Amino acid sequence: xxxxxxxxxxxxxxxxxxxxxxxxxxxxxxxxxxxxxxxxxxxxxxxxxxxxxxxxxxxxxxxxxxxxxxxxxxxxxxxxxxxxxxxxxxxxxxxxxxxxxxxxxxxxxxxxxxxxxxxxxxxxxxxxxxxxxxxxxxxxxxxxxxxxxxxxxxxxxxxxxxxxxxxxxxxxxxxxxxxxxxxxxxxxxxxxxxxxxxxxxxxxxxxxxxxxxxxxxxxxxxxxxxxxxxxxxxxxxxxxxxxxxxxxxxxxxxxxxxxxxxxxxxxxxxxxxxxxxxxxxxxxxxxxxxxxxxxxxxxxxxxxxxxxxxxxxxxxxxxxxxxxxxxxxxxxxxxxxxxxxxxxxxxxxxxxxxxxxxxxxxxxxxxxxxxxxxxxxxxxxxxxxxxxxx
Ligand SMILES: Nc1ncnc2c1ncn2[C@@H]1O[C@H](COP(=O)(O)OP(=O)(O)O)[C@@H](O)[C@H]1O
Ligand code: SF4
Ligand SMILES: [Mg+2]
Numbered sequence: 038x039x040x041x042x043x044x045x046x047x048x049x050x051x052x053x054x055x056x057x058x059x060x061x062x063x064x065x066x067x068x069x070x071x072x073x074x075x076x077x078x079x080x081x082x083x084x085x086x087x088x089x090x091x092x093x094x095x096x097x098x099x100x101x102x103x104x105x106x107x108x109x110x111x112x113x114x115x116x117x118x119x120x121x122x123x124x125x126x127x128x129x130x131x132x133x134x135x136x137x138x139x140x141x142x143x144x145x146x147x148x149x150x151x152x153x154x155x156x157x158x159x160x161x162x163x164x165x166x167x168x169x170x171x172x173x174x175x176x177x178x179x180x181x182x183x184x185x186x187x188x189x190x191x192x193x194x195x196x197x198x199x200x201x202x203x204x205x206x207x208x209x210x211x212x213x214x215x216x217x218x219x220x221x222x223x224x225x226x227x228x229x230x231x232x233x234x235x236x237x238x239x240x241x242x243x244x245x246x247x248x249x250x251x252x253x254x255x256x257x258x259x260x261x262x263x264x265x266x267x268x269x270x271x272x273x274x275x276x277x278x279x280x281x282x283x284x285x286x287x288x289x290x291x292x293x294x295x296x297x298x299x300x301x302x303x304x305x306x307x308x309x310x311x312x313x314x315x316x317x318x319x320x321x322x323x324x325x326x327x328x329x330x331x332x333x334x335x336x337x338x339x340x341x342x343x344x345x346x347x348x349x350x351x352x353x354x355x356x357x358x359x360x361x362x363x364x365x366x367x368x369x370x371x372x373x374x375x376x377x378x379x380x381x382x383x384x385x386x387x388x389x390x391x392x393x394x395x396x397x398x399x400x401x402x403x404x405x406x407x408x409x410x411x412x413x414x415x416x417x418x419x420x421x422x423x424x425x426x427x
Pocket of ligand 1: 104106119120121139140141142143144145146147148372
């Protein structure tokens with residue numbers, strides 16, 4: 038079936054099955070294109086070719102977001118500070134895709150909201166094309182608002198249910214004065230770009246399935262022709278078979294449009310074919326960062342090793358028996374009261390006294406490539422957890 042035929046099929050599905058659950062069932066029933074997995078890898082390789090020479094697009098230095106919280110507890114008032122993001126630094130080059138990975142609550146969404154300036158940082162710098170946007174006021178932020186766009190996790194809540202798809206796509210065009218006089222046509226082009234039927238422009242989000250709604254969210258992000266797209270767990274609310282389709286769509290669009298990407302995920306499985314670089318976050322900090330190949334085949338931080346070991350769908354090359362898998366005990370500690378020294382120490386099987394008193398700096402361990410950095414007093418390569426990556 039060609040793409041056009043597939044789009045036409047979708048048209049019929051939606052037209053005859055306005056119930057989103059039925060539409061979802063139809064979408065689920067459609068076979069996943071096996072060759073598309075390969076296509077993602079090829080796209081990644083194409084995108085990586087010139088990366089080393091690419092200019093810096095985004096430079097984040099010591100980014101901090103603390104939330105002051107108050108809560109009535111019995112007869113007293115509890116006051117505290119949530120250290121949601123606590124000193125995050127990284128660089129993103131033009132055309133690069135960075136994967137930001139960590140358990141729920143480690144500060145990924147807050148980081149994305151800081152980078153898009155939906156939140157104001159407590160401190161730190163966010164240099165986008167050399168301009169620090171961390172403290173800019175709304176008017177000065179306007180050009181950047183067009184160049185940096187977000188795709189949200191939940192396709193159900195991120196679209197206004199009272200607006201038609203046409204209105205959803207035309208609003209950002211109007212806000213930024215784009216495609217003047219041909220907004221409707223542009224909205225239809227955008228629907229086509231993301232594999233939806235342009236004739237569905239007058240339908241409401243509730244008339245689409247989950248995967249289709251996420252396609253609308255992608256079209257909305259791309260409407261203003263951004264340079265950088267920040268996708269916050271864009272497929273984790275979708276069924277697994279639909280996840281692959283949406284990931285392939287994102288990879289194709291990234292390549293065609295020359296986008297830079299920050300892709301947020303809570304495990305290392307979903308992003309293995311998609312990213313150039315991986316940054317692993319734990320309790321508000323990056324604990325390991327490096328080229329994808331190094332993170333998946335020679336992780337050095339115990340937390341990265343645990344994440345890699347736990348990823349449900351990674352093809353483990355050297356066959357680690359389930360009983361040998363690293364199982365993290367308990368939940369992460371609260372960012373209201375993070376552990377002293379290394380924040381991972383309360384769950385780390387290698388912790389020693391120094392881990393409680395000295396915070397490990399994020400540095401290149403001896404023998405590692407200079408672009409791999411690890412925040413651990415006792416870094417050590419684990420190659421028995423290696424996973425297949427392209
Ligand atoms: N507006 C807020 N006020 C107080 N705490 C917040 C706020 N937003 C996020 N947090 C807290 O900050 C921490 C990081 O949250 P978040 O960035 O959403 O993590 P993730 O996206 O990795 O799951 C969590 O403990 C969360 O409860
Ligand atoms: S610094 Fe210590 S506690 Fe932290 S990850 Fe390394 S060994 Fe574990
Ligand atoms: Mg989140």
